[in-house]
Amino acid sequence: MRDRVPTSTPSGEPERGTESLPTPSCPQEVTLTDFLAGLLSEEHRASVLAHVESCADCRWALAAGNGTEVLAGASTSLEQTPAQSLRPGDRVSRYVVTGPLGAGAMGVVYAADDPELGRRVALKMLRSEGRQQEELRQRLLREAQALARLAHPNVVTLYDVGTHGEAVFLAMELVEGITLAEWMREPRPWREVLRVFLEAGKGLAAAHAAGLVHRDFKPANTLLGRHGRVFVTDFGIAGQLSQEDGAPLREDDPAHVASLKSLTRTGQLLGTPAYLAPELMQGQRADARSDEFSFCVALHEALFGSRPFQGETLKELGQAARQGRLSPPKREVNVPTRIRRAVLRGLSARPEDRFPTLQALLAALAPPPRRRMLTWGVATATGLLGILATYGVTQRREARCEQEVEKLAAAWSPERRERVRAAFIATGMPYANAAWERLSGAVDAYAAQWRTLRTESCLAAGRDASDITAWQTAACLDTRLWQLAATTEVLEKADALMVENAPQLTASLEGLTGCRDTPGLTSRPQPPDALRPRVDTARHTLAQARAHSLARRYPESLAVTSALLEDLKGLDYKPLAAEVLLTHGMSHGENDKPKEAEEFLYQALWAAEAGRDDETVARAWLELIWVGESLSRPADAEKLVRHAQASVERLGPERFPDITTKLHLRLSSLRFQQGNIAEAEQEALQGLEFSRRRGGPDSLRTAEFLHQLGKIRMVQRRGKETLELHLQALDIRKRLLGPDNPGLVASYDRVASAYKGLGRNAEAIDTWRTAMALQEAAPVTENAVFATLLLNLAGLSRVEGRLAEARPLLERARPLFEAARGPDHFNVVQVLTEQAMVYGDEGQHDKTIALTTEALERIRRSMGPDTPRATLPLKIRAYAHMYSGNHREARRDLLEALKRMEASQGPGAASTISVLLPLAEVALKTQAPQEALEYCEQAWKLTEKVQSQESADGANALTCAGEAHLALGAAAKAIPLLERAWSSLTQPGRPGDPLVAGNTAFVLARALMEKRPSPDRARALMMAEEARTRLESGGVRGRPGLLLVQAWQRREAKR
Amino acid sequence: MSADRKTDDLVTPLREQLPRERRAELEAVDGLDALLHKIVEVARTGWPTVSLPAEDFMRHLARHLPPGKASEVLRILHGADLYLACACASADPSALRAFEQNILRHIPHRLGRLSPSLVDEVLQVLRERLLVGSGNTPPRIATYGGRGPLLTWVGIIAARVAGELVGQDERHQLVAEPPEELAQLLAPSDPEYALLREDARQLLVESLRKAVTVLPEQERALLRLHHFHGFTMDRLTLMYGGSRSGVARRVADARRLLLEHVRMELAPRLKQDQLALESLLGLVSSRLDISLHGMLE
Structure with a gap:
């Protein structure tokens, strides 16, 4: 890593070759202007050209003069556009105006409500012209970011900056x-x-x-x-x-x-x-x-x-x-x-x-x-000398503190700032500029905050030498500074991947106020003085490894940490060893090597315990939960969770917001994977609240929690909320990461799945295409992410009846997942199940049964015999059995699925609808209509509970009940239920699964025909026709149903 | 304004300002009166808030008609810009504001990688030099002749000012066109490039860098103007003279020469692997094509 040849000379010494300096012979400005305009005489032009060819100065001046702006008419911008006045109820971004507060030189101030955070704010609307607006907004934003970190009781807090039409607005603390x-x-x-x-x-x-x-x-x-x-x-x-x-x-x-x-x-x-x-x-x-x-x-x-x-x-x-x-x-x-x-x-x-x-x-x-009065008293006694001495000490202390603060230049000098900017721009990535803006804003703010806190602590330490907390704070701040220095050093060599991940990099820069706010607790153990230089150097190198890791350059990171582990062998300082091992283990984990990760993380844990480093202990446990999750080792999970919770508690949850949010996220994800939805939801909600409170509404962590909650809502079948949450998260991440960032792929994928869940297939496909395009434009293709996109697109293609499209997508996805996650991972099981469904749609039920059986075996191996993750393959196998006439096996699988779902989500979970309905179907097929009706009604009650009566679930439950009534010979009871299902399914703007609507239409047709005393023959035939066209559009999937409908139509036509 | 247009005699103040022996030049200009009215109208539409008497403008214009070229200059004149400059020279407040808004505001973008504080300083010096006269000398903006755009003229002066303000070392930095950067600009940034192994990537950039340094000065200057400073083919045609296709050929030749040098650099290092050599060269070549294509638009 370190011996990598830099692509540009970092010393900044440009190679000048034979270039001459500007000389008195450089042409006049007028001459250069005429030269650019092609107005010089031939002879004159040639001599100027000859000069320009050898004079970099003149080329530069010409470049500054070169431009195509046409000035005539530009003066329209001189007119100031009067700011639009806002009325109560108007919305500015998410704020709702409640009334004017006053008018200042630069604009009007309004009182407004922030419904998202439930607080009142002052909204200052600043006028600006269109052309300047973006630039102005950017600058205000940068300033605002710096201000936002300046939490001082005598400064009005600035919450937000944005644009509203032509105006720029500032949302501030409302001071009455x-x-x-x-x-x-x-x-x-x-x-x-x-x-x-x-x-x-x-x-x-x-x-x-x-x-x-x-x-x-x-x-x-x-x-x-x-x-x-x-x-x-x-x-x-x-x-x-x-x-x-x-x-x-x-x-x-x-x-x-x-x-x-x-x-x-x-x-x-x-x-x-x-x-x-x-x-x-x-x-x-x-x-x-x-x-x-x-x-x-x-x-x-x-x-x-x-x-x-x-x-x-x-x-x-x-x-x-x-x-x-x-x-x-x-x-x-x-x-x-x-x-x-x-x-x-x-x-x-x-x-x-x-x-x-x-x-x-x-x-x-x-x-x-x-x-001071006391000092005066003493001073009069000891004479003038005393006063002068005191004065001198104060002066010196201030000077010394100024020097201390100057250390900041090591991390973020204007020169380094400029080099980082140049490196960003040089990547040529379309989002480089935006990424730089965001990065520099964040680092500037961090540096400013560091300066404030460091000055404070230095002065405090100087005032009272026994003030240990001030010394600790100073030491803590210095450690963070070295971390910043290493990060910015890495940034100087930014490449495309680094630019993409710049926001995550800066998000990891936190904990400055933590240095100040935890005076009572001993912070990180500090090395003995003799070791300090070596430890400092090692930490500096380690920070580089972390930066690599955050930029997802795991091999580079591992190279640094491996070398460090070697270097540190003679150095007996446990906390440092723990830090290095932790980073080493985490990089292995991120690099899809969970086994190695686990080994090093345990080593890190032991070293940290021995060195009494609570922070590293907590971080190691958190990583171990995650590694345990990807190794699918459920038996260990509970122990790890307890350890992690205890270590975070010991640390103090408010002290390290980063660690606390991570705990919530890891737990929510673990519970989700275990199928314990209620607890997953609880963790996600707590984490979201904590993240918003500590990190503001717009942080990457907040977005992560929104996504996590969206996933949970999806399982709870609350589709609209799912979409809403994923869109919110995507929006935040777009704003923070930049719209072209490949990191957005995961967000797009979730939004697309949410669209699909609502039956909005066209939007889903569009969104997945966006994600594919982003991933393809990314400098590095990530296989697991790519495979997820393949799997999801395949699922949608299958539902739309394009089985030939779905199959190759799945065949590509499976080996990618197997390589990245291991053969028994849930992702692989998902692909297998999806493949089974493709066979099922083609009517090859034996193959479906074989594949789902294999999927079940794999998930049992990785997740244990009772895992709720087996639900989907169980359901799919049940359908295959049902269509093959093995009703008993079908019922067994469904009841097994139901049992696992109820065990993990509690009885009456909304998602059990997806098992109750096929159970009813099996019951009907085995001539047990009363039993079927009970299942149907149970399902319908669940849709009422989660208010999804108008969804496909609701319609399915109604159709199910209708069919059961029909089987019981009560067509009169069936018809109103079926009519309601039909009208719900055919609401305009609701493109659902055509098979579902077709099925409902056909049951309705049969019920109408059986209506006594007088069958509604005309409408029954019409509904049968509706069923036919819909099943036909389902392609091969609709075929079995279609045959039934057509047979019925022929029979009825003969009458 | 429209009322006095017909009665407004623009030719007379213009003629009177010219030395007697040159007045005949004006006779040779076809439709002089209409042309002058057109210039004034365009200028006033461009700057509606600037109030400058037409006679003053004509006298100012007369001072900028070079001997023997009156007709030529009148045809290509950037009248609105000259009008603004003239009004600024007479310290018209709204002209000064317009200058600030429409000229100076664009200058920072043109100075590229200056620090913000230096940009502010450049602007301040520009205001002083261009807008403030001393004693009997009118402000320097009065010397702007309207032959090229005002913004171009100010941009060039701004670059010179910036060069004066920084120390010599910094100026090297400022105007430097390091071979690395040109090489980076020319190096491809497409997905195929991303797939190259790191060592191959470095080899490529390194070879480009060397090739740029050994390129003859004229070719290097041309490629720099075009690729580094972003001069379009049309602009280069004006500067180099001759036909557009001639300049395009020169750029293409310089590029071929560069590629030849790259090949010379790469060949010994990729002795065994002819395929790799060709694919690397192909990458550079396609990148040059793309950027040429972009410039030709």
Whole structure:
């Protein structure tokens, strides 16, 4: 792995060959413009061309000039489109508007409900033009992602960013209260003013620590909640918007000076320039110190009743600020000199004269704490030297903490960021750009959060050397940083597969707040100092292996971990060995080598136990459940589950959301495979709730749970919910992974199956085709996934009567599954059963019986003698027996299936309908109509229970009962049931199985003919005709039924 | 505006601005009056919010008619762009806004891989250089002549500004057309390529890289302009002169030469495996075809 030759020189030194530098002889811009337009004279053109051929600079300049944009008419975009006003009840994305809250410079704010999460939000609608919209949205989104991680009590939480028509919207925490501007309209006591501003300042400082600049701090952007809490809002947005709207402000720009008055009146471009730092008026970039200036302008205004600088125009305003010409206070306030002085320093014209950080300003403003007073007391005793010493220590500590934080550059420097971007783009994958956007947003946010937490912990550790938790937090954060560094290093060599899996990679970057929030518990064991360098190096390498594994490059990952295991032989540090073994085992598992996986996972477990590393212990148990599941070893399952649950409990379920969600998912999947649907549902619901609460509504984990729940609903025969859940999951994954990501294949497959379950076959086929196309375009074809698609398409082809199409698909799928999962795996059994059904449809029932018998044998071997997974082959074998006239065997198989279903899902499970109906059929065939009727009525009750009366199940149950009544000689009772079934099956827009409708039509025809005293002959013949056409369209599958109908028709026609 | 169109005499201000000896040139332009009205109309439709007196525009136009080429330039003139530049030179606020919205906004895309802060700096310098005059010197935007699109002109200046702003080392990075990247662009990214073994893939990229470095400068420049910078055949025809098919042939020749070099690189390493050699070459060749095809559209 490590000796792989990089495809581009990573040192970044470009090969220049014989290229010359730009020289004074480079052609003028006008000449190059004319050259591009072909307007030069022949001689001149030739000489310019000769120059260009040898000058990379000029080629680059030409490329920048080259373009085909036509400018005439472009000015239509100058007109601002007024934002559409929203009315109560209007929907913006998933939010429902309840009413307007106010209008700001950039748009209108509404109150709205978020029905999904059951909370109220503030919706800010920002105007933007169509062409800019996407770019604006992307930038806001990036900013929002950073903000979203900035959970601070004095910052309004931003939940969501999206587009609505031409507008971009922000969904934010709804703060009930007033703006600071409103609050400042009347004079307030200076102490109260200070309290409010100190809170706002903390919000701003937290943002600064996270690398965010507000750019437009002012009283109108600051909110006072009802309970007195202060919230800063609108971070960065103003800056984004004004950049979009035009140039940064320049006071010497006549355009701006001329229109200043109107601009300030409408507030569209400038907001209120009074709060802008003078350097921003000169077009410099906003930074923390320009925020500090704005903050002090507002504070000055609040304390003294007037803004510090006055001016009719931007120019005058800028001059006043630069010359420090302060306007006199409007009211005399007895503000302490300390505060006055601090405000004035914050209002310095030169940024470097202000406080270096907002934190420093706040410290100067804050009332002196009691401790400081004590220090003063001591200081007076020990003299001036003492004070200076304390001061010096603080200074040094801050400087040292700054250095600590600079370590971040090792993981995510601008240079590395750029290299990763270049690597992504170089893959040429269609979704590379989108993937990069998402990745960089996530990593930026992670880095910003790391910076905040690391600074916090460093300062805390410095303040109180006995503060062990602060040291632990710092160590924990540093470990995560090395993990990030290794991940980003791997990303620099991103290939198509890596790009595809970038979201999973970043999703694995978590646990930063975990470092802070678990001070009471000893975190990961730390190595003794002597070993630390070696352990650090090894962890770094291990992080690379993890990154490979997440990108599904298992052989690469295994190569790294194998080498590491070799390296670590002399190093006696158990927790590290456990980590390496865990990754090694997991890669084996993912690489479809469950046996090897199991062996290494147990080794990891033992090492972790010996090294007291609870986190690795929990992770190992979780993986063992999964490996046990794929090895189909039911006896071990319960023990593993107990161990996993206990280890997660010991760890604290809230501490490691990643581990907790995984536990729910593994258990739900295990229970599902065991056929214990009720428990599978319970786990999925709990996991979904936990994942939404901890990871937000839109995480990959949430999508996984939605899919899992969808699978469960499918078995519960709640088809519409199934489709709804899978569509939701697909939607989330599309958004997070990008629409062309091959990772979406699994989601499409589930959506397609859900469509099929609802009889919406055309949509199902379309969706499967989409999935096939995605899988085919993928850089690596995954056999098990591909086989699943084959199996499912085959199933649908069979139902639609195209047996010749189904057969080769299944023949391809079976060896793929056998190789990937082993010969006795449930997937293989599914293929065998499907193959059996193809024979059944052709009437070769002996072959069906042989194949299902083999399937049953295999599933018994892998899942034990009582497994509910045997239900399907049992049912199919029962049908084959029934059609062959072996009624007793058919009944035996069906009762066996019923027994297993009831054992696993509890009595009265909806899915037992699929056994009750054939049981009724067998009963009818064996001249036991009363028994048949009981089965039918039982089935009908179940459809009532799960409200699926209008589904195919409901119609089948009715038809079943109708047929039983008919057999009992009660045509009058049968007809209304059959009519209801018929009308339910022939509802417009419901393309169901034609055989089902055909069967119902034929039973109805017979019942009508037997109606006494007067048979409805005409309608009976008509229904028989309906039955005939439908059975005919079922091809070979419909043949046996068709023969019966035709015989009946001939007989009746003779009468 | 429409009311004064008929009475508006555009020829006179244009003529008066020209030196006496050149006025005769204008006589030679067929339908001069209609042509000028057309130019003004297009410009004003393009920039409805910009108010620039037609006479001022005509005088500005006159300054940009090179001797002996008045007629030629009037025919190919980017009138709307020149109008905007003229209005910007006279500091018309809405023209400045339009310039910001419609020209400067497109510049960052054209500068490619600059860092965002550097892009901001470039834009700021551009505003200063182009829009702000000093003393008696009018703003530099007044020197834009309307012969090519304004955006092209500004784009080229922007590139130069960016080159000045960064240090020399960084400039190498900026304008570099590393052989690796060209090689990567030319290397196929289709499924067949994905199926190649990693060592074969590396061999291919490596050979491409070497082949690019040994290509003669002119051919390399042409392939870079075309494949790396994305110049279309039509644009290359304007720059290289001659016929479009002539340029297409030159590109095809350069490409053949490149493939020849690739073959020379690959052949000794794949001595035993003629089939593998041909299939690798086939991949590169088809990729070149695809990208040529794309450019010819």
